[in-house]
Amino acid sequence: LLNGYSHVDVLKSKFNPENVIGGVCFIESTLDYEGKIVQTSPNHRALFGEFTGERTARILKLADVMSGTKTNIQLSDNIIREMWHKYM
Structure with a gap:
């Protein structure tokens, strides 16, 4: 996942x-003083989805594979809007 x-x-x-x-x-x-990545907030959320907004077999499989992790994973029906919202 890339920002922007x-x-x-x-x-x-x-x-x-x-x-x-x-x-x-x-x-x-x-980064801490040793260059190690340190999470500074309890927030950890990720959104993903098809650019078409469709709920394809692969996107549903990906949602299933990523479920049960510490990160709040959400499938988006409008990922373009979500990407622009964060970018803005």
Whole structure:
């Protein structure tokens, strides 16, 4: 999952656009004095979905695989809106 939006067209141009899905993460972290990643908030949320908004077999399988983790995983029917919302 990459932050921002400008990479989407790059990914779609390098790969089959049907193989690219959208996603956003909400994880607050920083580096400590040794360069280790430290999560600075209990928030850990990720959204993902097909750019078409469809609930395809692969997106449902991905939702199933990622369920049961410490991260609040949410399947979005409008991932483009979610990506722009975070970007803005």
